[in-house]
Amino acid sequence: DQQVKQNSPSLSVQEGRISILNCDYTNSMFDYFLWYKKYPAEGPTFLISISSIKDKNEDGRFTVFLNKSAKHLSLHIVPSQPGDSAVYFCAATKGGAGNMLTFGGGTRLMVKP
Amino acid sequence: GAVVSQHPSRVICKSGTSVKIECRSLDFQATTMFWYRQFPKQSLMLMATSNEGSKATYEQGVEKDKFLINHASLTLSTLTVTSAHPEDSSFYICSARGSGGTETQYFGPGTRLLVL
Numbered sequence: 001d002q003q004v005k006q007n008s009p010s011l012s013v014q015e016g017r018i019s020i021l022n023c024d025y026t027n028s029m030f031d032y033f034l035w036y037k038k039y040p041a042e043g044p045t046f047l048i049s050i051s052s053i054k055d056k057n058e059d060g061r062f063t064v065f066l067n068k069s070a071k072h073l074s075l076h077i078v079p080s081q082p083g084d085s086a087v088y089f090c091a092a093t094k095g096g097a098g099n100m101l102t103f104g105g106g107t108r109l110m111v112k113p
Numbered sequence: 114g115a116v117v118s119q120h121p122s123r124v125i126c127k128s129g130t131s132v133k134i135e136c137r138s139l140d141f142q143a144t145t146m147f148w149y150r151q152f153p154k155q156s157l158m159l160m161a162t163s164n165e166g167s168k169a170t171y172e173q174g175v176e177k178d179k180f181l182i183n184h185a186s187l188t189l190s191t192l193t194v195t196s197a198h199p200e201d202s203s204f205y206i207c208s209a210r211g212s213g214g215t216e217t218q219y220f221g222p223g224t225r226l227l228v229l
Contacts, residue, residue: 036220043117043206043220044157089156097217098210100147105156 003027004092006104013111019077021107023090026071030092034101035064035075038087047088048075049097080111116140117209119221126197127229134192134224136207142187143209147218148180151204163190197228 005024013019023033031052036044050057050064050073057064063076077084087108091101116139126132136146144165149157161182163169169182179201181193190209194201204225208218 041204041223041225043119043208043222045220046217049217098145100159100162101157101208101218102159103156 002105003030004090004102004104006088006090006107008107009105010108010110013080013109015082015111015113016079019075019080019084019109019111021075021077021088021090021109023073023075023104024071025073025092027092027102028071029094030102032093032096032099033064033066033073034091034093034097035062036089036091036103037084038089038106040087044089077109080109082111082113085109085111117143117207117219117221119205119207119224121224122222123225123227125227125229128198129196132194132197132226134194134205134207134226136190136192136209136221138188138209138211138219141209141211143190143211144187145210146184146190147208147210148182148190148192149206149208151206151223157206160192194226197226199228202226202228 034049035047038044048059048062066073087106089106090104093099118137120135146163148160151157160175161169161171163182163184165184171177184190206223208220210218
């Protein structure tokens with residue numbers, strides 16, 4: 001049973017436009033959500049997170065939105081840059097960022113110049 | 114951000130041999146380390162949670178006798194793949210968390226294991 005799902009395996013966006021990556025979860029006990037960026041043969045790099053008490057968190061070009069009733073979160077990147085091309089994983093946990101993470105399957109983002 | 118290293122970054126071994134992977138937190142004390150594995154084009158799957166000075170907690174389906182985890186100090190955890198087989202070929206990633214419980218996890222760069 002996959003508790004965190006990223007239904008789009010890939011996404012292609014033109015440079016300068018908005019990239020929207022989606023993530024759904026099933027476990028209502030999750031209370032903290034994170035987005036990671038990963039290049040091949042490297043470990044994930046933390047991007048941005050959001051607690052379940054919020055519905056939006058913004059950091060520069062990255063904004064994460066959380067819809068608890070729909071058990072859905074999304075990552076918006078605007079404007080998208082070619083250097084953003086990577087695989088993006090959403091992850092969920094209970095009790096804070098330091099606890100066991102459940103990852104989604106990842107979405108490969110390609111930003112075309 | 115905090116730095117976590119893994120060694121080796123890549124290893125090729127023969128079937129039946131054992132391989133040790135080290136995970137080190139370089140600038141903080143990691144009371145908890147997590148070990149993940151990632152198959153090609155798939156997600157990261159948690160294998161085990163390692164707490165300094167105690168036995169690791171393994172996820173369902175992960176053989177503790179095959180994947181030996183030792184967390185002997187606050188800066189080092191090791192994962193030993195015993196009697197490796199080709200199906201153990203994967204990308205192994207560790208993450209480390211400082212004290213306090215809610216602190217962010219920092220991931221290592223990963224180790225690519227290829228068993229021939």
